[in-house]
Amino acid sequence: MPLYEYQCDSCGLVFEVRQKFSDAPVSECRDCGGPVQKLISRTAFALKGGGWYAQGYSSGDNGKGSACESAGKSDACGSCPKAANA
Secondary structure (H helix, E strand, C coil): CCCEEECCCCCCCCEEEEECCCCCCCEEECCCCCCEEECCCCCCCCCCCCCHHHHHHHCCCCCCCCCCCCCCCCCCCHHCCCHHHC
């Protein structure tokens, strides 16, 4: 579940709430009951390591060969990154 950050307009309290995407936004401060605003926060999301990008989407093939054996032989290959390199 996503974690959202809110700030109270009355007391200045900044707090976090775990909510489903379908949940209504919080409208009251949990301490003083004043109105709150949803903050836009930085995420901790980061892609690290080799992963899918280095294996299928990077421009360099690092000596792994640039295309699979069936590249271009099927309509299903149209969206495959290796077929684009064939």
